[in-house]
Amino acid sequence: xxxxxxxxxxxxxxxxxxxxxxxxxxxxxxxxxxxxxxxxxxxxxxxxxxxxxxxxxxxxxxxxxxxxxxxxxxxxxxxxxxxxxxxxxxxxxxxxxxxxxxxxxxxxxxxxxxxxxxxxxxxxxxxxxxxxxxxxxxxxxxxxxxxxxxxxxxxxxxxxxxxxxxxxxxxxxxxxxxxxxxxxxxxxxxxxxxxxxxxxxxxxxxxxxxxxxxxxxxxxxxxxxxxxxxxxxxxxxxxxxxxxxxxxxxxxxxxxxxxxxxxxxxxxxxxxxxxxxxxxxxxxxxxxxxxxxxxxxxxxxxxxxxxxxxxxxxxxxxxxxxxxxxxxxxxxxxxxxxxxxxxxxxxxxxxxxxxxxxxxxxxxxxxxxxxxxxxxxxxxxxxxxxxxxxxxxxxxxxxxxxxxxxxxxxxxxxxxxxxxxxxxxxxxxxxxxxxxxxxxxxxxxxxxxxxxxxxxxxxxxxxxxxxxx
Numbered sequence: 001x002x003x004x005x006x007x008x009x010x011x012x013x014x015x016x017x018x019x020x021x022x023x024x025x026x027x028x029x030x031x032x033x034x035x036x037x038x039x040x041x042x043x044x045x046x047x048x049x050x051x052x053x054x055x056x057x058x059x060x061x062x063x064x065x066x067x068x069x070x071x072x073x074x075x076x077x078x079x080x081x082x083x084x085x086x087x088x089x090x091x092x093x094x095x096x097x098x099x100x101x102x103x104x105x106x107x108x109x110x111x112x113x114x115x116x117x118x119x120x121x122x123x124x125x126x127x128x129x130x131x132x133x134x135x136x137x138x139x140x141x142x143x144x145x146x147x148x149x150x151x152x153x154x155x156x157x158x159x160x161x162x163x164x165x166x167x168x169x170x171x172x173x174x175x176x177x178x179x180x181x182x183x184x185x186x187x188x189x190x191x192x193x194x195x196x197x198x199x200x201x202x203x204x205x206x207x208x209x210x211x212x213x214x215x216x217x218x219x220x221x222x223x224x225x226x227x228x229x230x231x232x233x234x235x236x237x238x239x240x241x242x243x244x245x246x247x248x249x250x251x252x253x254x255x256x257x258x259x260x261x262x263x264x265x266x267x268x269x270x271x272x273x274x275x276x277x278x279x280x281x282x283x284x285x286x287x288x289x290x291x292x293x294x295x296x297x298x299x300x301x302x303x304x305x306x307x308x309x310x311x312x313x314x315x316x317x318x319x320x321x322x323x324x325x326x327x328x329x330x331x332x333x334x335x336x337x338x339x340x341x342x343x344x345x346x347x348x349x350x351x352x353x354x355x356x357x358x359x360x361x362x363x364x365x366x367x368x369x370x371x372x373x374x375x376x377x378x379x380x381x382x383x384x385x386x387x388x389x390x391x392x393x394x395x396x397x398x399x400x401x402x403x404x405x406x407x408x409x410x411x412x413x414x415x416x417x418x419x420x421x422x423x424x425x426x427x428x429x430x431x432x433x434x435x436x437x438x439x440x441x442x443x444x445x446x447x448x449x450x451x452x453x454x455x456x457x458x459x460x461x462x463x464x465x466x467x468x469x
Contacts (some may be wrong), residue, residue, distance in 0.1 A: 039261075040212055042469045043175045043252075048233050049222040050154070051138060051170035053163060056087045060134035062153070064127040067095065069120065070159075076115045078124070086117075086160055088168045093117035093160065121161040130155060132236065135170070140234075142227055145403030154235035161221055171222050172235065176212075180204055180247045183231055185238035187266070188439050189332055196442040197246035198452035202465065203264035203437055206254040207231055209468060210261040255456065255463040257289035262463045265290070269338040270374065270438035271409045271430025272297050272315070272322040273306060274459065279372035280394050280433045289462050290435055294373040297441045298322035306375035309368055313411050315375055316340065316429050322441065324430075329444030338431035338440070341406060344415070346423045351384070353402050357391075360384030366412040366424060374434050376408040394433065406431040436460060 051057060059065075065078040076095060078084055085096045097113040124133060137149040156174040163169050172179075180201055184190075188200040208231075211217045211224040218224070226233035255262040265277075274297060277290035284290075296302040298321050304311035319327050319340075326336040345353075350363045361384040369379040369390070379392035382400065391397050394408035407430040416422030430438075437459035445455050456465060 265436030267432025361386035
């Protein structure tokens with residue numbers, strides 16, 4: 001590390017420490033761990049599913065790694081910068097050195113430097129502290145319109161486990177604080193201001209603590225997944241000194257409600273107003289941490305009643321003074337296209353989309369029936385030549401479209417003959433469900449001088465920040 005880099009790291013460390021030491025609320029959180037005592041151990045181990053149901057996986061060690069049994073017996077060594085492929089064939093794991101063609105992967109011979117690993121799980125672990133293993137083309141956004149794959153880097157312990165269905169899963173096993181290093185940057189962006197990343201770290205730690213104590217995301221051999229169904233985890237691929245400082249500065253801090261960690265929901269951009277959980281996920285309506293938490297994402301209050309159609313339309317056409325508005329707050333480039341957006345859908349397209357659920361003939365109208373306090377549609381009706389389809393809640397409405405709409409805060413206008421439209425112009429606000437923290441708003445708040453704890457209080461008004469360990 002050069003002198004300049006050392007100075008930057010030192011400065012970040014000092015700044016991160018000051019976040020907690022200068023904040024009375026944070027100090028109280030540090031001084032009152034009694035309500036969380038015994039909930040989890042100090043920096044507990046968490047098991048993260050990173051690859052699911054595959055028959056082969058490439059691994060590219062950046063340093064020397066070893067393949068061992070669960071009991072610690074060394075099976076073979078992986079050399080630095082020499083990729084290998086792990087394959088499950090006939091119920092047995094095999095390691096092949098070097099690149100392989102598809103035909104070679106399908107072959108059952110043991111030649112070409114192959115190492116038989118057996119039928120039991122194996123562990124990949126670095127022979128040196130901080131050693132990194134690359135896994136190419138790890139899927140993310142599975143089931144969503146942004147679904148893709150990217151090359152990722154991991155530290156620590158990687159388990160490869162036959163799943164009993166002719167495939168295997170890959171699980172990262174690491175301390176919770178190390179896990180958070182891989183969550184904060186992909187979730188809110190490693191270039192976000194420190195206070196926003198600290199808020200993200202606390203929210204992510206809360207979700208992870210809930211996963212450990214309730215097993216709500218658990219599967220065979222893992223506590224939590226690494227995709228949007230839980231929260232994004234990309235190993236050390238996107239870590240920076242600043243994102244690591246956010247994790248260190250908030251060590252052990254979680255959001256609590258009724259003696260339990262909060263499942264700290266967050267989404268990319270609320271559009272200027274967050275939403276009550278009961279209007280988004282009726283199956284999670286018992287989560288009182290999110291009751292009556294819909295709020296204006298700015299200073300003061302909103303002058304409009306967004307549950308009313310006329311006000312919702314004006315809101316979408318407006319540029320309100322809110323933290324997530326790129327015209328007012330300094331926010332990342334990626335967020336600027338999500339605050340307000342427009343999409344055109346032809347009547348033929350929409351008719352085919354609706355027909356996946358019910359054939360109502362050519363769609364003639366999208367009729368809003370009920371909105372939440374943020375303007376999100378809770379119930380809508382698609383009217384066609386041969387009937388109508390009522391849809392709700394908000395995610396189901398968004399998913400009528402393909403790809404789904406960014407948000408359920410939208411209005412629809414017809415293009416062409418009102419009696420038989422040629423297309424629908426959809427104008428909307430925000431990206432995501434709107435429950436909990438608006439990540440763009442958190443960035444805007446941080447850039448406006450708000451602290452981590454002020455950000456958390458704004459988006460999780462019913463929860464308290466407590467020190468878990």
